[in-house]
Amino acid sequence: MSPTQRLAAWPLALSGAAFACVAVQAQTPVAPKDAEPATRAAQDSVAKTLPFADRADFEDANYGFVATLPDAHIAGSGARPVWSMKPYAFVTGDAPATVNPSLWRQAQLNAIHGLFKVTDRLYQVRGFDISNMTIVEGDSSLIVIDPLLSTETARAALDLYYQHRPRKPVGAVIYSHGHADHFGGVKGVIDEADVAAGKVQVLAPHGFMETAVAENILAGNAMSRRAQYQFGSLVPVGPRGQVDTGLGKALALGSITLIAPTSTIDKNLERRTIDGIEIVFQLVPGSEAPAEMLMYFPQLRVLDMAEDVTHNMHNLYTIRGAEVRDGALWSRYISEAIENFGANTDVVIAQHHWPVRGQARVVALLKKHRDMYKFINDQSLRLLNQGYTAAEIAETLRMPTSLEKEWSARGYYGTLSHNAKAVYQKYLGWYDANPANLNPLPPVDSAKKAVAYMGGADAVIARAREDFQRGEYRWVASVMNQLVHADPENRAARELGADALEQLGYQAEAGTWRNAYLYGAQELRNGVMKIPVGNTLNADTLKAVNTEMFFDYLGVRLNAQKAEGKRLIVNWSFTEPRLQVVLNLENSALTYVTGKQSDKADATITLTRAALDAVTLRKTTFPEAVQAGSIRIEGDAGRLVELLGMLDTFNPMFEVVEPKR
Ligand SMILES: [Zn+2]
Numbered sequence: 001m002s003p004t005q006r007l008a009a010w011p012l013a014l015s016g017a018a019f020a021c022v023a024v025q026a027q028t029p030v031a032p033k034d035a036e037p038a039t040r041a042a043q044d045s046v047a048k049t050l051p052f053a054d055r056a057d058f059e060d061a062n063y064g065f066v067a068t069l070p071d072a073h074i075a076g077s078g079a080r081p082v083w084s085m086k087p088y089a090f091v092t093g094d095a096p097a098t099v100n101p102s103l104w105r106q107a108q109l110n111a112i113h114g115l116f117k118v119t120d121r122l123y124q125v126r127g128f129d130i131s132n133m134t135i136v137e138g139d140s141s142l143i144v145i146d147p148l149l150s151t152e153t154a155r156a157a158l159d160l161y162y163q164h165r166p167r168k169p170v171g172a173v174i175y176s177h178g179h180a181d182h183f184g185g186v187k188g189v190i191d192e193a194d195v196a197a198g199k200v201q202v203l204a205p206h207g208f209m210e211t212a213v214a215e216n217i218l219a220g221n222a223m224s225r226r227a228q229y230q231f232g233s234l235v236p237v238g239p240r241g242q243v244d245t246g247l248g249k250a251l252a253l254g255s256i257t258l259i260a261p262t263s264t265i266d267k268n269l270e271r272r273t274i275d276g277i278e279i280v281f282q283l284v285p286g287s288e289a290p291a292e293m294l295m296y297f298p299q300l301r302v303l304d305m306a307e308d309v310t311h312n313m314h315n316l317y318t319i320r321g322a323e324v325r326d327g328a329l330w331s332r333y334i335s336e337a338i339e340n341f342g343a344n345t346d347v348v349i350a351q352h353h354w355p356v357r358g359q360a361r362v363v364a365l366l367k368k369h370r371d372m373y374k375f376i377n378d379q380s381l382r383l384l385n386q387g388y389t390a391a392e393i394a395e396t397l398r399m400p401t402s403l404e405k406e407w408s409a410r411g412y413y414g415t416l417s418h419n420a421k422a423v424y425q426k427y428l429g430w431y432d433a434n435p436a437n438l439n440p441l442p443p444v445d446s447a448k449k450a451v452a453y454m455g456g457a458d459a460v461i462a463r464a465r466e467d468f469q470r471g472e473y474r475w476v477a478s479v480m481n482q483l484v485h486a487d488p489e490n491r492a493a494r495e496l497g498a499d500a501l502e503q504l505g506y507q508a509e510a511g512t513w514r515n516a517y518l519y520g521a522q523e524l525r526n527g528v529m530k531i532p533v534g535n536t537l538n539a540d541t542l543k544a545v546n547t548e549m550f551f552d553y554l555g556v557r558l559n560a561q562k563a564e565g566k567r568l569i570v571n572w573s574f575t576e577p578r579l580q581v582v583l584n585l586e587n588s589a590l591t592y593v594t595g596k597q598s599d600k601a602d603a604t605i606t607l608t609r610a611a612l613d614a615v616t617l618r619k620t621t622f623p624e625a626v627q628a629g630s631i632r633i634e635g636d637a638g639r640l641v642e643l644l645g646m647l648d649t650f651n652p653m654f655e656v657v658e659p660k661r
Pocket residue numbers: 131179181182307352
């Protein structure tokens with residue numbers, strides 16, 4: 001990613017709900033350092049272990065190349081491009097010692113960009129955003145599958161296509177699933193008016209709108225902050241910085257939009273013919289996204305695995321924080337895809353990474369991924385049943401050789417380590433059943449005691465420096481984390497901790513881990529960047545948030561101390577669309593019931609959903625809307641003001657690698 005702020009709020013961006021529109025240059029008063037000898041040795045060992053001579057992925061990724069834009073440079077409205085491969089020009093030749101050679105290889109593959117002919121009537125634009133746009137040529141119109149993350153990149157991708165292919169209008173857009181990198185650019189390829197007029201159809205899997213935004217609202221602020229670690233959005237691009245996300249190069253800047261589907265696929269293996277193109281949809285809810293679907297094109301003998309089979313191990317757990325996904329279910333869907341389509345598929349594509357062609361190669365790829373997720377699921381369960389804890393399982397589990405040497409199963413995005421822990425979390429939760437861990441002291445208190453027991457900070461640092469020389473970075477990072485929690489002003493501890501995280505980042509094969517480590521090092525050295533709070537929602541994606549969720553979110557914002565002893569009832573009467581809600585504050589908890597009004601209410605608010613949205617989008621404030629008459633209050637308005645005063649506003653840049661201030 002660029003050294004500028006990409007998306008401060010990827011999870012909300014993923015959900016489409018939000019991103020902070022800020023442009024802050026990463027400040028790096030303390031520059032990143034070089035690779036240590038232990039890191040060089042680790043990189044050498046990777047270079048010797050993995051089958052780098054196998055260049056099939058590069059052939060596949062370049063196959064069918066038609067054309068591209070120089071550096072895939074896509075300008076935005078501001079000075080910064082919305083997208084550009086130019087900052088990544090250094091990702092050529094052999095890996096520097098500061099990048100894991102396996103990740104370096106993936107970063108090279110993810111840097112390949114342009115329009116590609118997959119087969120007759122089916123094209124892809126890749127490397128114009130983190131995700132792919134697939135374009136299928138109907139008899140008289142185009143079907144666009146997944147219009148990227150932002151309108152600017154989507155428009156550029158379609159323009160590139162039009163420069164080399166007949167200019168048929170887009171007649172249909174299909175969203176494979178509800179993550180924003182698969183719908184956000186929709187208004188770059190179609191007009192909402194044409195959809196309303198029935199000229200363009202928009203298809204999505206069952207449950208798309210309900211889950212698209214909902215996945216990330218209630219814990220959104222925390223997810224956004226954590227996403228900065230996962231994507232390295234504030235880590236400068238470079239051989240000592242961000243090189244890739246594993247799943248794709250980076251997230252495009254630009255505007256995220258959403259047009260609601262005109263129709264959803266509700267039946268598994270439903271068949272539809274769109275402008276002469278036959279499509280069989282396999283529903284795969286609860287795999288990589290709560291609502292997702294695969295697509296098979298019988299006439300073209302192409303299978304689109306959406307995001308369920310790509311060229312990396314995906315996440316059962318994402319380190320930005322999200323609900324854990326079910327590896328066994330994921331595996332079963334791939335198994336079903338093999339049964340349904342494997343024998344009659346010549347090319348498998350996905351909405352990230354590059355296609356694989358040849359029926360036998362397609363099935364081989366699908367089988368590896370089917371087995372990878374089943375292996376992680378079952379072996380983690382086996383070991384937890386033997387009594388091993390999450391950390392022990394993650395440390396001991398090794399992929400079978402047949403999967404370990406498979407490039408597409410390498411942990412560039414998810415890792416075996418954190419996915420194994422995810423299985424533990426799914427079945428057993430955070431507690432390892434050892435009562436010593438049932439209620440230990442929290443980080444700051446336990447760190448202070450531990451440092452004192454260890455003979456004080458100076459003694460700890462002296463010993464940790466020796467371990468650092470020996471390459472024991474995991475331990476040094478962990479023990480310096482304790483020192484920083486005991487005393488965040490301890491400069492030597494912060495720097496040694498940063499040095500250790502940095503070497504871990506250089507060694508990491510996962511783009512996500514590298515980003516997390518390097519961002520952590522950056523924050524230990526330079527502190528948390530000051531970022532203005534952006535508008536966290538946009539009008540398009542807010543439409544996908546149902547009104548009930550607004551009240552759920554109010555409950556999340558309620559500051560229990562401020563609400564202590566308070567009792568309040570507010571009637572909400574939405575006139576358009578009609579909805580009645582009684583909001584109840586009691587015992588420092590906000591609850592609500594719908595479909596009625598209370599006759600004991602302190603106040604009654606009458607409004608439209610549009611008026612509420614305007615406040616949420618900060619186009620106006622609650623008091624201004626009352627003054628303007630778009631929100632009407634009867635009863636005791638003072639009590640409402642009191643309630644608003646009890647709501648927290650979240651700090652988007654809370655401390656992570658140091659104690660909360
Ligand atoms: Zn995606």
